[in-house]
Amino acid sequence: MKSKSTAAILLLLAAIVTQGDLGAAPVRRPPVRDVSYVTVPCTGPTADDPWTNTKIWVRKDRQFIVQDKNAEVVGQPPATHWSVDAPAGTTDLDGFKGRKAGANFLLPGADVGCLIGKVDKEIFALGNKATVPGNVEGYLFLAANDYPGAFHDNTGAGDVMVASERP
Numbered sequence: 001m002k003s004k005s006t007a008a009i010l011l012l013l014a015a016i017v018t019q020g021d022l023g024a025a026p027v028r029r030p031p032v033r034d035v036s037y038v039t040v041p042c043t044g045p046t047a048d049d050p051w052t053n054t055k056i057w058v059r060k061d062r063q064f065i066v067q068d069k070n071a072e073v074v075g076q077p078p079a080t081h082w083s084v085d086a087p088a089g090t091t092d093l094d095g096f097k098g099r100k101a102g103a104n105f106l107l108p109g110a111d112v113g114c115l116i117g118k119v120d121k122e123i124f125a126l127g128n129k130a131t132v133p134g135n136v137e138g139y140l141f142l143a144a145n146d147y148p149g150a151f152h153d154n155t156g157a158g159d160v161m162v163a164s165e166r167p
C-alpha cells in the first residue's frame with residue numbers, strides 16, 4: 001500500500017518537473033497578423049471599372065486569406081448580402097452556388113456573383129473564405145463575378161477581411 005502511494009507521489013513529481021521544463025522553454029514570439037477590412041461595392045467602384053483596389057500588396061513569400069469579415073466567428077452568419085442579379089435575391093460572397101458563369105463573365109466557370117480576386121493579370125475565385133494563390137505578386141483587386149456592362153444593376157457590398165501573417 002505504502003509503495004503504491006510512493007509511486008503515485010513520484011509520478012506527480014515527475015509531472016510537475018516536466019511542466020517546469022516546458023515552462024522554461026525559450027519563448028517564441030508569435031507571428032504578427034496583419035488584418036485589413038475592405039468594402040467591395042457589388043457594382044464596382046465606378047460605372048466602367050468593376051474592380052475594387054484593396055491597396056494590399058500580395059507577396060509570394062506570405063499567405064493571404066480573403067474572407068467574409070464574419071467568417072472567423074463561429075455561428076455568425078456572413079456579413080455580406082449582395083447580388084449581381086437582384087430579382088434572384090441576395091447572396092453571401094459565395095454567390096449563386098452552382099450557377100456557373102458563362103464565357104462573358106470576369107471569371108467564366110466560377111459561380112455567378114461570387115467574390116473573385118485579381119493580382120496582375122491572374123483572376124481567381126475566392127467566395128466566403130479562400131487563400132490567394134501563392135504564385136502571384138502585386139496589388140489585390142476584388143470584384144463580384146458578373147459580366148462587363150451588367151454591373152450597374154447590382155446591389156449591396158462585400159464586407160471583406162484580408163489577413164496575412166509575418167514572422
Ligand SMILES: [Ca+2]
Nearest residue numbers: 084150151154
Ligand atoms: Ca448585374
